[in-house]
Every structure is written in structure tokens, then in C-alpha cells.
Amino acid sequence: MTGNLRNVPTTLADVTGVLEGFYDPSWAESWDAVGLVCGDPSQNVDKVMFAVDPVTAVIDEALEWGADLLITHHPLLLRPVNSVAATTPKGRLIHRLITNGIALYTAHTNADVADPGVSDALARAVGLPGPLRPLAPAAEDPRRGLGRIGDLPAPLTLAEFAARVAGGLPATAAGVRLAGDPDRTIRTVAVCGGAGDSLLGTVRAAGVDVYLTADLRHHPASEFQEHPDGPALIDAAHWATEWPWLADAARVVAGALDLTTRVSTLVTDAWTFSCKPEGAPQ
Numbered sequence: 001m002t003g004n005l006r007n008v009p010t011t012l013a014d015v016t017g018v019l020e021g022f023y024d025p026s027w028a029e030s031w032d033a034v035g036l037v038c039g040d041p042s043q044n045v046d047k048v049m050f051a052v053d054p055v056t057a058v059i060d061e062a063l064e065w066g067a068d069l070l071i072t073h074h075p076l077l078l079r080p081v082n083s084v085a086a087t088t089p090k091g092r093l094i095h096r097l098i099t100n101g102i103a104l105y106t107a108h109t110n111a112d113v114a115d116p117g118v119s120d121a122l123a124r125a126v127g128l129p130g131p132l133r134p135l136a137p138a139a140e141d142p143r144r145g146l147g148r149i150g151d152l153p154a155p156l157t158l159a160e161f162a163a164r165v166a167g168g169l170p171a172t173a174a175g176v177r178l179a180g181d182p183d184r185t186i187r188t189v190a191v192c193g194g195a196g197d198s199l200l201g202t203v204r205a206a207g208v209d210v211y212l213t214a215d216l217r218h219h220p221a222s223e224f225q226e227h228p229d230g231p232a233l234i235d236a237a238h239w240a241t242e243w244p245w246l247a248d249a250a251r252v253v254a255g256a257l258d259l260t261t262r263v264s265t266l267v268t269d270a271w272t273f274s275c276k277p278e279g280a281p282q
Helices: 012-022 056-065 089-099 118-125 158-168 197-206 218-224 238-242 245-254
Strands: 035-038 047-051 069-072 103-106 133-138 141-157 177-179 185-195 210-214 232-236 260-263
Touching: 012 035, 012 069, 012 103, 012 245, 035 089, 047 056, 047 245, 056 069, 056 089, 118 141, 118 185, 118 238, 118 245, 133 185, 133 197, 141 158, 141 197, 158 177, 158 185, 158 210, 158 232, 185 197, 185 238, 197 210, 197 218, 210 238, 218 232, 232 238, 245 260
Parallel strands: 047 069, 047 260, 069 103, 185 210, 210 232
Antiparallel strands: 035 103, 133 141, 141 185, 177 232
16 A cells, blocks of 8 residues: 655654644553654654554564554553563564664554544444444543444344454454344444443443443453343454554555555464364354
8 A cells, every 4th residue: 555655755753743643642541652662753664564463473574574664553561661671572572673673653542532543443344334423422522532333224133243243353263252132133333442341331321232342351241231221242352353443544644645554464362262162152
């Protein structure tokens, strides 16, 4: 994918400026760590790779492709550190990036709440064409916020919608789990990319038919299902619910600058294998 041609080199500062115009770092949660992790703002950038996780396999791909900049959704250094010595896994990654001239930039919770952001991409991937509205609007701008709510073009059963989710998201070992009557009719859907069980109360109050998110824990999900008139639940892999946003971020950058972009398709979900005993529910 290429952007608009220019006659001057593109710098790292150019790229971060475009990103921060769409995903303002001030929108990030106070506990988050977003922005430039390593790299010289004055360095030239020609090839930009996008991925969810800054892990070894992704760094390997960036090196093999010849990336100048890696943009990830998840931070590499979320908590403060006193050393990035190559004696730790994260330290080794930092050394590899710097040694090979690859900058690293993170857009995390600021991309989650953007308009459009992570949950907009998730909604489109599972067949919600819009219009969409935030599940939990931001106080300073109600167009932004966590999650999205939208209507299906035509009603589906819960089982049919779960199959659409499984087909619309990249496959993972964990797959897609659902809680609720598979024959229930689904019209209005709430989604939240990434871990979303902190919004369960908001979801129930929103009056939707189903909530799609990731990392649902047993006790909150079990208690949620005790409300017979409440929404059904669909739990997908964390990585899979955030991966669709990468293409949006790539279009943002390539649409403004003379760059080549690549979206990594490596599955970096933490769970790599699952096994069901014979006779277990499908």
C-alpha cells in the first residue's frame, strides 16, 4: 500500500504527527504508555509495519521486511523500568530495534477511544455497517469513547451472529465462545475491542441484544447471565478483536504520506493451542 507521492523524504516526526492527529496521546488512560518508544524523530522513514503486539516474531518480520518504523497497538514498556539491558526479553527487543534502525511507536487506549477507533474496525469486521455510537462516550466529546453500538442490517440468531464473528475475525486457537440461547434473535450489538468486562454494567443498561468483547472472566460473565433479560455474550481472543484496526491505522498513514505500509498477519495471541475432550460441547 502506498500513499500520496511527495518530492521530499518522510521523517519519523512526519509519521508521528499524522498519527497523533487521529489518535491524540492525551486521550490515553493515565496508566497507559503511548507514543514514541525508540527512534530519532529526524530519521527518514519509507516502510512502516503495523502489528498488535511488539513481540519477538513481529520484530523478526519487521527486520526481514526492512521496516523503518513499527507501529503497535500494545505497549512494549507499559510499566516503568530501570534498565533496558539485553539481559531481559524486552531489553533484547529494544536493542534489536535500535541496532537495526527501526523506530517503535505505540497507539493504545488513545486509539481505543478515537472516532473512528479500534471498536469501529471491530464492528465493521463482524457486519455492523453503521451508524455506530460509543458504548461509553467520552465526557469531553460524545463522538469518542470506549466500545461501539450498532444494528445489524437484518436480524440473526445468536448462533448465526457468532458464526459471522468467527468468520469476520482472524482465526485463533481460542476461537469464539458464546453465552446465551443460540436461537435468540439478535438485532442490536455492542462491541469493545480488547478486554471489555469492565463495561458489563454499561452494556446491560444499553439494552443491546449481545455484547462482543475479549477476556471475559468467569465470575463477571456468570453473574451477568443471571439477569434473564440481559444481553447474550460473545467472547473472542483479545488479539483478534484488535487486529482489524491495523488496516485503518495503515490507511491513515499511507493516505497522508509517501510511504509503503504493511499489516502483519502473524497471530500473536497468547494462546497457541486448544484441546476439547471427546463429547465436549461445540
